[in-house]
Amino acid sequence: MPKQFWLVKSEPDVYSIDALERDGSTPWEGVRNYKARNNLRAMKLGDDVLFYHSNAKPPGVVGMARVWREAYPDPSQFDRKSGYFDGSSDPADPRWSRVDLAFVARLPRMVSLDDIKADPTLADMELLRYGRLSVQSVTRSQFERVRKMGGLK
DNA sequence: GCCAACGTTGGC
DNA sequence: GCCAACGTTGGC
Numbered sequence: 001m002p003k004q005f006w007l008v009k010s011e012p013d014v015y016s017i018d019a020l021e022r023d024g025s026t027p028w029e030g031v032r033n034y035k036a037r038n039n040l041r042a043m044k045l046g047d048d049v050l051f052y053h054s055n056a057k058p059p060g061v062v063g064m065a066r067v068w069r070e071a072y073p074d075p076s077q078f079d080r081k082s083g084y085f086d087g088s089s090d091p092a093d094p095r096w097s098r099v100d101l102a103f104v105a106r107l108p109r110m111v112s113l114d115d116i117k118a119d120p121t122l123a124d125m126e127l128l129r130y131g132r133l134s135v136q137s138v139t140r141s142q143f144e145r146v147r148k149m150g151g152l153k
Numbered sequence: 154g155c156c157a158a159c160g161t162t163g164g165c
Numbered sequence: 166g167c168c169a170a171c172g173t174t175g176g177c
Contacts, residue, residue, distance in 0.1 A: 009162095011163090034172090035172095055163060059163080113164080130170090130171085131162085131171095132161080132171060132172090133162095134162085
Protein backbone atom coordinates (compact mmCIF):
# COMPACT_ATOMS: atom_id res chain seq x y z
CA MET A 1 0.00 0.00 0.00
CA PRO A 2 1.56 3.32 -1.01
CA LYS A 3 1.58 6.08 1.52
CA GLN A 4 -1.74 7.85 1.94
CA PHE A 5 -2.55 11.41 2.94
CA TRP A 6 -5.22 12.69 5.26
CA LEU A 7 -6.67 15.78 6.88
CA VAL A 8 -8.04 15.82 10.42
CA LYS A 9 -9.97 18.61 12.04
CA SER A 10 -9.95 19.74 15.60
CA GLU A 11 -11.30 22.76 17.37
CA PRO A 12 -8.27 24.49 18.90
CA ASP A 13 -10.22 25.03 22.13
CA VAL A 14 -10.57 21.26 22.40
CA TYR A 15 -7.22 20.03 21.04
CA SER A 16 -4.84 22.32 19.19
CA ILE A 17 -1.60 21.91 17.27
CA ASP A 18 0.07 23.43 20.37
CA ALA A 19 -1.31 20.56 22.43
CA LEU A 20 -0.06 18.01 19.92
CA GLU A 21 3.38 19.59 19.85
CA ARG A 22 3.48 19.52 23.66
CA ASP A 23 2.22 15.93 23.89
CA GLY A 24 4.31 14.55 21.03
CA SER A 25 1.57 12.10 20.16
CA THR A 26 -2.08 11.65 21.05
CA PRO A 27 -4.97 9.23 20.60
CA TRP A 28 -7.40 10.62 18.06
CA GLU A 29 -10.62 9.66 19.77
CA GLY A 30 -14.24 10.64 19.77
CA VAL A 31 -14.90 10.26 16.05
CA ARG A 32 -18.58 9.31 15.82
CA ASN A 33 -19.29 9.50 12.12
CA TYR A 34 -19.08 6.35 10.01
CA LYS A 35 -17.34 7.86 7.03
CA ALA A 36 -14.74 9.48 9.26
CA ARG A 37 -14.33 6.20 11.18
CA ASN A 38 -13.78 4.29 7.95
CA ASN A 39 -11.05 6.76 7.06
CA LEU A 40 -9.42 6.20 10.46
CA ARG A 41 -9.48 2.46 9.84
CA ALA A 42 -7.84 2.92 6.43
CA MET A 43 -4.88 4.84 7.91
CA LYS A 44 -1.52 3.11 7.82
CA LEU A 45 1.51 3.65 10.00
CA GLY A 46 3.52 6.55 8.63
CA ASP A 47 0.74 8.15 6.59
CA ASP A 48 0.98 11.94 6.49
CA VAL A 49 -1.78 14.07 8.01
CA LEU A 50 -2.70 17.72 7.69
CA PHE A 51 -3.88 19.21 10.99
CA TYR A 52 -6.78 21.64 10.56
CA HIS A 53 -8.22 24.05 13.11
CA SER A 54 -12.00 24.26 12.77
CA ASN A 55 -14.15 26.86 14.49
CA ALA A 56 -11.06 29.04 14.60
CA LYS A 57 -10.51 32.59 13.42
CA PRO A 58 -9.61 31.96 10.76
CA PRO A 59 -10.07 28.23 10.21
CA GLY A 60 -7.26 26.49 8.33
CA VAL A 61 -4.38 24.03 8.22
CA VAL A 62 -1.84 24.80 10.93
CA GLY A 63 0.50 21.83 10.97
CA MET A 64 1.35 18.29 10.08
CA ALA A 65 1.16 14.97 11.87
CA ARG A 66 1.88 11.34 11.14
CA VAL A 67 -0.02 8.14 11.85
CA TRP A 68 1.76 6.68 14.87
CA ARG A 69 -0.51 3.71 15.59
CA GLU A 70 -3.12 2.16 13.32
CA ALA A 71 -6.78 1.86 14.26
CA TYR A 72 -7.82 0.11 17.47
CA PRO A 73 -11.04 0.29 19.50
CA ASP A 74 -11.79 3.72 20.98
CA PRO A 75 -12.15 3.13 24.76
CA SER A 76 -14.24 6.27 25.21
CA GLN A 77 -17.23 4.54 23.60
CA PHE A 78 -17.48 2.28 26.67
CA ASP A 79 -16.80 4.98 29.27
CA ARG A 80 -20.10 6.12 30.74
CA LYS A 81 -18.45 9.24 32.09
CA SER A 82 -17.17 10.24 28.67
CA GLY A 83 -19.06 12.57 26.40
CA TYR A 84 -18.24 10.09 23.66
CA PHE A 85 -20.00 7.18 25.41
CA ASP A 86 -22.07 5.03 23.05
CA GLY A 87 -24.28 2.57 24.92
CA SER A 88 -25.24 0.77 21.73
CA SER A 89 -21.69 -0.23 20.84
CA ASP A 90 -21.04 -3.94 21.42
CA PRO A 91 -17.79 -4.61 23.36
CA ALA A 92 -17.36 -7.81 21.33
CA ASP A 93 -17.50 -5.77 18.14
CA PRO A 94 -16.66 -2.15 18.96
CA ARG A 95 -18.29 0.32 16.65
CA TRP A 96 -15.75 3.15 16.96
CA SER A 97 -12.01 3.26 16.41
CA ARG A 98 -9.20 5.63 17.11
CA VAL A 99 -5.63 5.98 15.88
CA ASP A 100 -2.62 7.62 17.47
CA LEU A 101 -1.13 10.64 15.75
CA ALA A 102 2.35 12.06 16.27
CA PHE A 103 3.41 15.69 15.88
CA VAL A 104 5.58 16.37 12.82
CA ALA A 105 5.73 20.12 12.26
CA ARG A 106 3.93 23.35 12.60
CA LEU A 107 3.42 25.30 9.37
CA PRO A 108 5.42 28.55 9.38
CA ARG A 109 2.33 30.18 7.84
CA MET A 110 -1.13 28.79 8.41
CA VAL A 111 -3.04 27.92 5.24
CA SER A 112 -6.48 29.33 5.85
CA LEU A 113 -9.71 28.00 4.41
CA ASP A 114 -9.82 31.19 2.32
CA ASP A 115 -6.34 30.41 0.96
CA ILE A 116 -7.50 26.92 0.01
CA LYS A 117 -10.65 28.25 -1.66
CA ALA A 118 -8.57 30.75 -3.62
CA ASP A 119 -6.15 28.15 -5.00
CA PRO A 120 -7.37 26.53 -8.22
CA THR A 121 -5.22 23.45 -7.71
CA LEU A 122 -7.06 22.71 -4.45
CA ALA A 123 -10.57 23.10 -5.85
CA ASP A 124 -11.24 19.37 -5.57
CA MET A 125 -10.37 19.06 -1.90
CA GLU A 126 -13.01 17.22 0.08
CA LEU A 127 -12.81 20.07 2.57
CA LEU A 128 -14.59 22.30 0.06
CA ARG A 129 -17.13 19.72 -1.10
CA TYR A 130 -18.08 18.06 2.17
CA GLY A 131 -16.84 20.43 4.79
CA ARG A 132 -18.27 18.69 7.80
CA LEU A 133 -16.27 15.48 7.55
CA SER A 134 -13.73 15.49 10.38
CA VAL A 135 -11.34 12.89 8.91
CA GLN A 136 -10.78 13.29 5.20
CA SER A 137 -8.58 11.80 2.53
CA VAL A 138 -6.38 14.16 0.52
CA THR A 139 -4.23 13.42 -2.50
CA ARG A 140 -0.46 13.56 -2.51
CA SER A 141 -0.50 16.66 -4.70
CA GLN A 142 -3.02 18.40 -2.45
CA PHE A 143 -0.92 17.54 0.60
CA GLU A 144 2.25 18.84 -0.97
CA ARG A 145 0.57 21.98 -2.24
CA VAL A 146 -0.75 22.86 1.22
CA ARG A 147 2.62 22.13 2.78
CA LYS A 148 4.35 24.42 0.30
CA MET A 149 1.75 27.17 0.79
CA GLY A 150 2.41 26.82 4.51
CA GLY A 151 6.07 27.60 4.04
CA LEU A 152 7.65 24.15 4.16
CA LYS A 153 9.48 22.41 1.35
C1' DG B 154 -37.89 1.21 3.46
C1' DC B 155 -39.64 5.91 3.62
C1' DC B 156 -39.32 10.28 5.47
C1' DA B 157 -40.24 13.90 9.01
C1' DA B 158 -38.18 15.55 12.94
C1' DC B 159 -34.32 16.34 15.27
C1' DG B 160 -29.26 16.86 16.30
C1' DT B 161 -24.58 18.23 14.90
C1' DT B 162 -20.89 20.55 12.46
C1' DG B 163 -18.69 24.45 11.32
C1' DG B 164 -18.42 28.67 8.40
C1' DC B 165 -19.95 33.15 8.68
C1' DG C 166 -26.23 33.51 17.09
C1' DC C 167 -27.72 31.97 12.55
C1' DC C 168 -28.31 28.53 9.39
C1' DA C 169 -26.94 25.32 5.46
C1' DA C 170 -25.74 20.87 4.90
C1' DC C 171 -25.53 17.15 6.29
C1' DG C 172 -26.32 12.48 9.53
C1' DT C 173 -29.33 9.89 12.71
C1' DT C 174 -33.54 8.33 14.78
C1' DG C 175 -37.84 6.32 15.02
C1' DG C 176 -42.81 5.98 13.73
C1' DC C 177 -45.34 3.87 10.31
